[in-house]
Amino acid sequence: MRLTVNGEAKEASASTLDGLLVELGYADTVVATAVNESFVPVTRRPALELSEGDTVEILAPMQGG
């Protein structure tokens, strides 16, 4: 299915958010997620079914002021 991940178009086979993170290589990283601009806690990722055209944000700790 086609998704937008961190602003880029992606073709993904995973059907859940948890599966998508594994597919994209984020399995062992500290990241926070949002789908369609709403926060998705880590505990809800396995149950979150992705839909065609969803916008996914995968954010990591970064320098800030």
Added chain:
Amino acid sequence: MKAYDVELGSRLLLGTAQYPSPAILADAVRASGAEVVTVSLRRESGRDRAGQGFWDLIRDLGVRVLPNTAGCHTAKEAVATAQMAREVFGTAWIKLEVIGDHDTLQPDVFGLVEAAGILCREGFEVFPYTTEDLGVADRLLEAGCRVLMPWGAPIGSGRGLSNPYGLRTMRARFPDVPLVVDAGIGLPSHAAQAMELGYDAVLLNTAVAKAGDPAAMARAFRQAIEAGRAAWLADPMDARDMAAPSTPVLGMAFRE
């Protein structure tokens, strides 16, 4: 000072962005004596997983983190970013920024109050980046904020305190609220001035990160903030318009 029931020994809160290297950032944090550093969340791009390395570095420094919502332009964006930050960084603290203007990066105070209300109800401990406007400060306190962070000058400008009168008024109006001057500080003297006005702490980033020697500048800020605080506690004299001789006039030679 106390911020949300946490006793902080250092009155310098330091940003972690724009340093020449991670090692220099670590040196600057240590030299500053800061117990709180600000951090952010960004898209993890590329395969180098830069965010993971950064997070390891910060954890090794043993400091408390204050995540920000920098770059958010709406209350909705800021709330979602805060929720993500709480999960990743494991803290209820959030430096709430809702930016209202592209050029000055001044706060959108309407969005700020809206987001602060939502986040306080969700149990966040909000450090709002605001202006010196007293009405907005009242709204933020009503929303549940227990710290206020008025700007000194536009973010990254290094101009020092644009409105000392407004900041002094804010201090007088809210004597019991922890107040932090956030943004616009360029020199240690600017930070000292904020402390001399009675502010509880100063939050800065660019002035240290963009100095030729960030660790040395961090140390200079540490000293200036300690000096400014000591001066405030020592109750400074009142300024006056005309000269007044400090050496006694009585007993001068060559006088009738």
